[in-house]
Amino acid sequence: MKSLLPIATVVALIFAIWTVAVVPMNIHLTADMAARQDIAVTPDTPAARQEVGALSLAMRNPTIWEMTYSLDRPNLPSPHQVGAELYKSVFTVEPTSRRSLLYHAWVTLSATLLGFVIGAIAGILLAVGIVYNRTMDKAVMPWAITSQTIPILALAPMVIVMLGSIGIQGLLPKSIISAYLSFFPVVVGMVKGLRSPDQMQLDLLNTYSASGTQGFWKLRLPASMPYLFASLKIGISASLVGAIVGELPTGARAGFGARMLVGDQYGQPILTWAALFGAAITAALLVAVLSMIERRTLRRMGMGAA
Amino acid sequence: MTAPVISASSLDLTFQTNDGPVHALKDVNLDISKGDFVSFIGPSGCGKTTFLRCIAGLEAPTGGTISVNGMTPDEARRARAYGYVFQAAGLYPWRTIGGNIRLPLEIMGFSDAEKKQRVARVLDLVELTGFENKYPWQLSGGMQQRASIARALSFDADILLMDEPFGALDEIVRDHLNEQLLQLWARTEKTIGFVTHSIPEAVYLSTKIVVMSPRPGRITDVIESPLPKERPLDIRDSREFIEIAHRVREGLRAGHADG
Numbered sequence: 159m160k161s162l163l164p165i166a167t168v169v170a171l172i173f174a175i176w177t178v179a180v181v182p183m184n185i186h187l188t189a190d191m192a193a194r195q196d197i198a199v200t201p202d203t204p205a206a207r208q209e210v211g212a213l214s215l216a217m218r219n220p221t222i223w224e225m226t227y228s229l230d231r232p233n234l235p236s237p238h239q240v241g242a243e244l245y246k247s248v249f250t251v252e253p254t255s256r257r258s259l260l261y262h263a264w265v266t267l268s269a270t271l272l273g274f275v276i277g278a279i280a281g282i283l284l285a286v287g288i289v290y291n292r293t294m295d296k297a298v299m300p301w302a303i304t305s306q307t308i309p310i311l312a313l314a315p316m317v318i319v320m321l322g323s324i325g326i327q328g329l330l331p332k333s334i335i336s337a338y339l340s341f342f343p344v345v346v347g348m349v350k351g352l353r354s355p356d357q358m359q360l361d362l363l364n365t366y367s368a369s370g371t372q373g374f375w376k377l378r379l380p381a382s383m384p385y386l387f388a389s390l391k392i393g394i395s396a397s398l399v400g401a402i403v404g405e406l407p408t409g410a411r412a413g414f415g416a417r418m419l420v421g422d423q424y425g426q427p428i429l430t431w432a433a434l435f436g437a438a439i440t441a442a443l444l445v446a447v448l449s450m451i452e453r454r455t456l457r458r459m460g461m462g463a464a
Numbered sequence: 465m466t467a468p469v470i471s472a473s474s475l476d477l478t479f480q481t482n483d484g485p486v487h488a489l490k491d492v493n494l495d496i497s498k499g500d501f502v503s504f505i506g507p508s509g510c511g512k513t514t515f516l517r518c519i520a521g522l523e524a525p526t527g528g529t530i531s532v533n534g535m536t537p538d539e540a541r542r543a544r545a546y547g548y549v550f551q552a553a554g555l556y557p558w559r560t561i562g563g564n565i566r567l568p569l570e571i572m573g574f575s576d577a578e579k580k581q582r583v584a585r586v587l588d589l590v591e592l593t594g595f596e597n598k599y600p601w602q603l604s605g606g607m608q609q610r611a612s613i614a615r616a617l618s619f620d621a622d623i624l625l626m627d628e629p630f631g632a633l634d635e636i637v638r639d640h641l642n643e644q645l646l647q648l649w650a651r652t653e654k655t656i657g658f659v660t661h662s663i664p665e666a667v668y669l670s671t672k673i674v675v676m677s678p679r680p681g682r683i684t685d686v687i688e689s690p691l692p693k694e695r696p697l698d699i700r701d702s703r704e705f706i707e708i709a710h711r712v713r714e715g716l717r718a719g720h721a722d723g
Contacts (some may be wrong), residue, residue: 358550361522365548367541368571376567380558459558460599 173237182212183234184226189215191229192222235428243432256412259436265413266401267440269329273336274397278390280337281344288345289352289378290370299349306342310335310400315407332404332413339400340393347389351382383459387452394448395441402437414440468495469533469623469655470519476527477514477681487680488514489525494674494683498622501649501656503666504674505712506719511681512659512674516625519657520548532623544572546623547616551631553608555600555615562587562596565615572619586614589648606637610644617652625657630665639697642668646695663716667691667708668700675712677719685715 189199189207200218201207207215216223227236235243247259254261284302287294314335321331355377363373405415414437421430475492478485489511496502504512517523518530521537532540540546547568555564562583569579587593590610600608609629616624630638642665649656660666666673667689675685690704699705 358552358554359556362548362550362554363571364522365520365541365546366568366571367544372571376571377556380556383558460560460601461557 176234176237180232180234180236181223181226182216184229184232185212185216185219185222187229187231187233188222188226189219192219192225197222231425232427235431239428240431240435243428244435247432248436259417259432262413262417262433263436263440266398266405266415266437269332269401269404269413270336270394270398270440270444272329273333273400274340274394276333277337277340277393277397278344281341281389281393282348282386284341284345285348285352286374288349290374299345302342302345305338310339310403311407313338314400314403318404318407332401332410335404336397336400340397343389343392343396344386347385347392348382351385352378354385355381380459384456384461387448387455391445391448391452394444398437398441398444467534469498469500470494470496470531470657472515472518472528472530474528475515475518475525475530477511477518477523477525489518490680490682492528492681492683494686496655496657496672498655499653500672501658501670502672502674503658503660503670504676505660505663505666506676506681506716507661507678509678509681510676510719511678512676513627514681515676516627516657516659519623520546520625544619544621546625547619547621549609549613549616549624549626549629551628553600553605553612555608555611557600560597560599561592561603561611564600564611565618568615568619574619582618582620586617589617589651590614591644604637606633606641609633609641613645613648617648617654621654623655623657627659628661629658631660638662638665643697645669650693663709663712664700667705667712668695668697673708673712675715675719677716684719685711687711687715 186207190204192199193202193204199207199222201210210218226232227238232239244259247257251258253264284294284298288298289295317335317338318331321327321334359377359381360373363377368376401413402415402418404410405413406419410416410419414433417433417436418430421427421433472492472494475489476487477489478487492511492515504515506512514523518525519532519537521541530537533543533545535543535545555561556567559567565583565586566579569582574582583596584593587596590613592607592610592614595603595607595611600611603611613624613626613629630641633641646669658666658669671689671693673685673687673689674683675687676682677684687708689708691699691708
């Protein structure tokens with residue numbers, strides 16, 4: 159695994175910056191708390207401290223740096239706090255419990271996967287239509303692009319509410335938002351992939367009097383595979399974002415989105431951050447699984463080793 | 465005299481482009497007999513490739529007539545009259561060499577047993593036996609082009625149309641492939657149409673050299689080669705060879721002077 163070292167380096171750098179940032183981000187809260195516990199801080203009144211910037215307050219009070227890392231409700235939780243919360247909510251509670259992050263992960267993941275499948279199939283079908291039909295080429299692409307300029311945050315509540323009013327609730331509305339976000343990269347990548355064979359390769363099939371169907375299965379579809387996988391990887395992370403966004407506006411009771419909302423509303427940023435990391439790890443795993451399928455498929459197709 | 469395999473009379477082709485019409489072929493008359501090795505030579509834009517594409521039915525002429533085996537090019541194509549070799553090998557990277565050669569056979573609906581037997585036969589013809597399960601990227605450029613020739617031969621068309629097939633290869637590989645191509649032509653007795661812009665290549669390979677010139681694309685000279693059918697590479701140092709090459713060069717120059 160030669161790629162492990164660069165990745166580890168970047169992750170270490172992010173953690174280093176994060177760790178350093180915890181001090182100034184939490185220094186005001188910490189100073190107030192320390193003052194209440196009769197620990198000397200400068201300046202010594204809350205009002206005066208509000209006048210001082212975070213960096214200079216941190217520089218003046220090195221003795222309370224350590225405390226910034228263990229606040230109950232920090233502005234920025236420290237890495238070990240988030241790590242501990244992740245550990246606790248993943249490994250120490252039953253996965254079926256509502257306090258388990260795995261439970262919430264599954265709720266979001268199921269919507270993500272369903273939405274991704276809908277989005278990917280819709281994307282592939284639209285791409286085939288666009289490549290084979292002039293009218294669709296002219297008509298569909300502008301709308302597909304327009305659809306992505308509408309802020310999903312504005313659209314998501316409407317989708318949920320409208321579908322709810324006709325009795326569709328639970329998994330499907332979230333999946334539709336997922337699909338809405340994930341079909342677009344698939345359309346774009348697949349159109350490019352299906353059009354990737356050059357004129358010479360099309361002429362070659364022409365000299366065999368090949369039918370359009372044969373051209374699709376034997377040339378265009380296999381030629382599009384590398385493009386398809388690239389866009390599926392973008393699509394599946396968009397899908398996860400869609401599912402989370404679908405959970406946010408409606409006060410969903412489960413899922414990463416619900417977890418973030420609860421953390422926000424009840425002033426438990428560690429919970430929010432743990433859910434954020436849970437979502438990021440899930441996205442990374444999803445992309446990794448797709449990459450593995452991509453490598454296997456392309457290698458089996460003889461295109462992986464070049 | 466038997467009827468020509470390919471016959472063009474007063475063939476015209478004008479492309480409509482954004483910069484106005486381009487006269488790609490003007491009044492082209494040519495008969496090609498069975499078993500001929502015909503080279504088309506001329507500078508870029510002389511219509512040599514366009515003419516080959518007209519034979520293949522990949523371009524539709526705007527005037528005159530062209531027949532292949534007594535049929536229109538479209539009919540001839542459906543009757544699998546020709547195999548076409550392009551400038552680049554154009555092998556599918558996701559298919560093995562054998563898989564690439566099987567492609568036309570799959571499209572034309574040959575039986576599995578027949579596919580297998582034909583792939584083995586044409587691989588032997590281009591001396592690629594043993595490479596059936598290799599992928600294109602595992603082969604050199606020259607071997608890839610040989611595989612693409614095998615692909616064009618696999619369904620037993622009588623006519624082989626080749627559009628600068630060795631243009632992208634270095635001279636040593638090209639010499640070798642030219643030699644092999646002549647042997648293959650002698651063994652299979654196919655009619656070959658061969659586009660090139662190399663004078664030695666045209667003279668070395670052909671029984672008939674068609675010299676073309678541009679604007680408008682037309683035939684300026686047709687040279688029947690007096691060289692024997694057996695041609696070792698060193699025939700290129702013979703007096704006859706040099707004389708023909710000279711005549712081709714003169715033809716090309718004349719085409720330029722009045723063009």
